[in-house]
Amino acid sequence: MAAITLAGLSKTYPNGHVAVRRLDLRVEDGEFLVLVGPSGCGKSTLLRLIAGLETPTDGRILIGDADVTAQPPQRRDLAMVFQSYALYPHMSVRENLAYGLKVRRTDAATIARQIASVATALDIEALLDRRPAQLSGGQRQRVALGRAIVRKANAFLLDEPLSNLDPSLRAQARAELRRLHRQLGITVVYVTHDQEEAMTLSDRIAVMRDGELEQVAPPLDVYARPANTFVARFIGAPAMNLLPAAVAGVDDPAGAVAGIRPQDVQVRTEGGQLATVDLVEPRGPDYVLHLRLEGSSTPLLAVVSGAMAPAVGAHVFVTLPADRLHLFDQRDGSRLSGP
Amino acid sequence: MNRGPAPIERDETRLAWLLVAPALGIILLVALAPIAVTGWESLHVHDLRLPWLGTPFIGAGNFVEAAGDPRFGAALLHTVAFALISVPLELVLGLALAVMMHSVVRGRAFIRVSALLPWAIPTVVAALLWRFMFEARTGILAGWFQALGLVGPAFDWFVHPLAAWVPIIAADVWKTTPFVAILLLAGLETIDPALGEAAQVDGAKPARAFLTITLPLLTPALVVAAAFRMLDALRLFDLAYVITGGGPGTATEPLSLYAFIALMQRLRFGYGSALSVTVFLLTFVFALVWVRALGRSLTGDRS
């Protein structure tokens, strides 16, 4: 396993579109780093740059201590799991697993041994002689993982590997990924647009927007101390409420922006600011209330437990506890202070 | 920031040229070289029957001769007229065939084979077949026309300058309509059926829906089919040579055939080459105009 270092990495396409902007990042050896961001933010491009499937217009890529910027994908010794899994349709599962090793002229005995151990670990022994077309989505995903693991590569690159799975299978696949990571100690760069996946799988999250990193930190840090309004709203569901500081009751002459998570908004039958319930979204264990504060047009989201269940149009009282408020600079959205 | 291509890209480009080289080499050798020679020949006098004259340069002399040559003018007219008649016919019939093939659920394989056979048959065979069917004494189609009272009892199709075109056009349409149909069928199959259904729900009658929705969406495929067919029609040779030999007289002689006669029978390589270049220029100009018009229609008319 090896660390991955990106230094000043940039990618501009011939048509002028800047996909990655002077990016610096270090993925530690054995770390599970999740790259997350909205579509078009450049996360997939970044992954492909690391893999060597795209060439950067500036900057360097190091795997371990070696500068691989000029190396083609064949020589970087990286394993990748594609969103579509990219299993070779004309080869059996066994041949799919063996391909990378065969190309590197590994001897047949070692290949057989490694395939056997990976097949056991991923519970795909029964599938070894089948073709990809005969497998279910979940099985294909495991074979794709197996193909990556069997090579004992320097690092793993995963491009939204769970997005093609049925939602019911996703939780299980996520758990399996975590288990494998702990077991094998592999360096992983994982791309997803699903912030929940990012939170549950990562050692660190890297939030990307428009080709730049907004914040790189462990998941709880990103959740509890978002670096700016973008990260604040991107991580956590429902998204953090952002209001003018004055409305939140914060005395700030510079006019900062205050943020509070819907889970922290207190809704009671008395005491606090008056608000009307515009919409009630039952989620099962709790409700998401879309509120409108008296005298303000800003909508406020709050999460309340099942016991409360107010009706649409009802009047409630809202308190925004000062110790749960985040403050952001009004001009660039950067973090000023918080809990 | 512009350092030029990265080493990876340079390696890839090098490999690309390596892979392209053999094919390119063959094409340059076997196609481009002769084309260049033809171009050269068209600017010189080169009569194989009069070798003592050598091959002096006469610039546009051959082309000037062609411009004043009534047989050339006639051949040009024949070629263009043929293209303008047979191609629209093929498009319309091909569209009808494609629509039918599209709506059929069972027996698709049979229909495809039936449609492909005329296309796959050697042109010479098709030409001879159609000649046979229009022969005054043996031709079954000649007999039908006569039985229907459309022509007189001793009518010889191949003696009449305009009638002689009928078997040629018929053979061409018969042979290439399937090709057009297949191209259009592929286009039809990429049209989202939901669009037609939405139109039906909106109350449009099938014919109207076809005209206002399917047909416009089929335009790209129609344009491609029309382009391919026009290019081939302008180069008409095999059918004319086999069915009528260009006759009666030179009434059914297209440009390519005239060039062939000048080259291989009269052995006037210089003049014949100039005629060949004319055929190429005709197709080239057409292709250019077509691509221009296409580009404008695809970028301009985006409703």
Added chain:
Amino acid sequence: MSARPSAVVLGAAGALLLAASLFPIYWMLAASLMPESRLFESGPLLPAAVTFEHYRALFGERDFLVPIRNSLLVSGLTTIVAVPVAALCAYALARLRMRGKSVLLAFVLAVSMFPQISIVPPLYLILRDLRLLNTYPGLVLPYLTFSMPLAIWLLTGFFRQLPRDLEEAAMLDGATRIRTLRDVVLPLAAPGVASTAILIFLYCWNEFLFALSFTLGPERYTVPVAIMLFRGRYQVPWGEVLAAAVIATIPVALLVLACQRRIVAGLTVGATKG
């Protein structure tokens, strides 16, 4: 099902078109089996008497096996040369980064647009000087002028249709581009390669002008030329001509029957770009 005119009208029109398509072929077959004397009656649709005299004459007096052999050899050789060479070029054009790619493709297209008649004289002179007139290579080389561009055009289309990420996976697995071509692209593009080979073979089999110009005697005539030259001085021996036409059509018909899907795939690969 997209909106279309009424089913009955469509069915009738379709049946008519199909009948028109197949009738001449039927008639060719029927007439070839009619005795010489009956050929000049244009009445009955079904041959009253069936005879094989034309076929016997074909293989007896006219030794029709020779042109068949020639056609098979020339078409086969051209296909065997054109397809692999074109495949390498097509892969580069479809997948590799290189400048001037569109110029190259346009050039290849332009070459194929050139009327065949235009290159007959120089090719004739070249082949004569190389003493290749009336030989097999003397036909294969000219046939490459239209086979190469066609093969490149078709194969580029087929390669482009393959999903990119399979090749990317192979590269990450450590395979070079050439190895990826061999292990991943070609196996998956096999149907497309087959379509291309079939279409090239068909075009060569049917080719007339070059064969007419570059062969000098019956020992090297291909099928189209041989049939064409049956024409006697006074009368066309229609019986034998039609029998030869039937024979010439059989391999084509068999190919179409066996590979109609592949043929259609080849014809439409360029036409419907997504």
